[in-house]
Amino acid sequence: MLKIDQELGQLTLDLVNISSVSQDEKAISDQVQESLGLVKHLKVTRINNSIIAQTNFGHNKRVVIAGHLDTVPANHNFPGKKIDNEIVGLGSVDMKSGIAAALKLAHDVSQAKYDITYLFYESEEIETKYNGLELITQQSKDLLNCDFAILMEPTNGIIEIGCQGSLRFEVSAKGKRSHSARWWNGKNAIHDLTDLLQILNSYKSREPVIDGYKFREGLQAVKINGGVAGNVVPDLVTVNINHRFAPDTTPQAAEENMKKLFKDFNFKLIDVAASAPTGLNNELIKEFISVIGTDIAPKFGWTDVARFASAGIPAINFGPGDPNLAHHPDEKVTIKQIEDVFNSLKKWLTTK
Ligand SMILES: [Zn+2]
CATH class of the missing domain: 3.30.70.360 (Alpha-Beta Plaits)
Structure with missing residues (x-):
């Protein structure tokens, strides 16, 4: 079984080594569902191959932390490996390092200042009609209710706002x-x-x-x-x-x-x-930026933040991995960057 409480480098590598090319996510979903199912403070729901894990701390604000489980097809980069202080291989950047950080947060953060919905969804890399977020919206829209969403797509550990x-x-x-x-x-x-x-x-x-x-x-x-x-x-x-x-x-x-x-x-x-606004006038985004305290840049590519924005939910991109290496045969990410993103999010969720 996938160990989501282990060190982030090994967790990322374990995730890389569960093949999950779009439309073939059953194996990784099974493992994510099983491991989250053991965490006492989470309620886990499955919709097709997307897994939703929710806390119920009783707060009046809820945040979504989301990432897609699928990857593009392999390009002589599967399975992955650890080389020195880096995880190398298919999906290490886009976006299993982000998934690793989110899974470990889901496990470790048993008290927070917001309620949290962790979302691990299928088929982001292909046409919209297969996108897990789309399916959840159609079947169980309430599961996406929140005041602020973070997409853990690769941003090299900085905050990327809006999207074109x-x-x-x-x-x-x-x-x-x-x-x-x-x-x-x-x-x-x-x-x-x-x-x-x-x-x-x-x-x-x-x-x-x-x-x-x-x-x-x-x-x-x-x-x-x-x-x-x-x-x-x-x-x-x-x-x-x-x-x-x-x-x-x-x-x-x-x-x-x-x-x-x-x-x-x-x-x-x-x-x-559609594009998405920067959200910089939103109170939760302002607070997030002040706690995380990292660089901010505009997002040039399109991501699912726009899907949240069109539902009226402010959203940003924040995740480990160099976006220039996404979908690249030489995908790799430093373990330090995964840890930094994890620690920042943990600090934000738990600092009063
Ligand atoms: Zn991605």
Whole structure:
């Protein structure tokens, strides 16, 4: 059985070595459920492969400490190993070191100034419809009730606030198909891309300063499709584009901005994920920041903090591991950083 009261380096390694690629989380969920089930001050609930463990200290404020159990597929980095003072291997950064810290907190913190809901959920790394938080929201929304949520995604041990939204869309240029030997009978859609590439290349990213922190928007073509055969003038080319927008912009406004920018092309929205505010005016976040006392940075990537924010719950990212190494074959994290994050959270939960 998984020993959640052991030293954090070994606990992280034990978690890394339970394979849990998205949609294959049963084994790790079983172990997390079993080990938390032995902790007297927790009530444990399972929804599919997500585990929810709640304290009932009788406080009027509740905080959520959350992390996903799944990883991306292995890339010659499974099983993991300990090398000197680091844990190396699949998911060590994203995010089994965070899961290790949360599990040990769940075990160790038997008295706190808030009630706590620990959330270990499935399938964060794949499409939203599989996301464990989504399933809990649909089946048992009350389990997510709280006043403040911490996502233990890798932040290198600093506090990351807000998050940028993401808009994915497709623009296409239409031409007219013809034989390439008699090209004057057609209109080449690929050649029509000049204007589109010009728009992308000359786009100036907005860098709004929000609550004192500088965000950085983005507009990147991520895929291109076009062409028929070696002797055909192509009549269609499509480009997939990803726009990252700052917390001061709504998904609707972001979509309008993009439609305006690409007004001369066919525009098709693929999906949109809302941004999240910084939450810096929230009392619980202010108190958290003052107790933790570490650096603060804006979150450029999209995370599940936005899911909490859209439910009106302020949320931040705070966890061990360098986010630049997430999904990287060389994932590794220092044991010291896992311990630092654990100790900070423990101090925050238990300091009156
Ligand atoms: Zn993650």
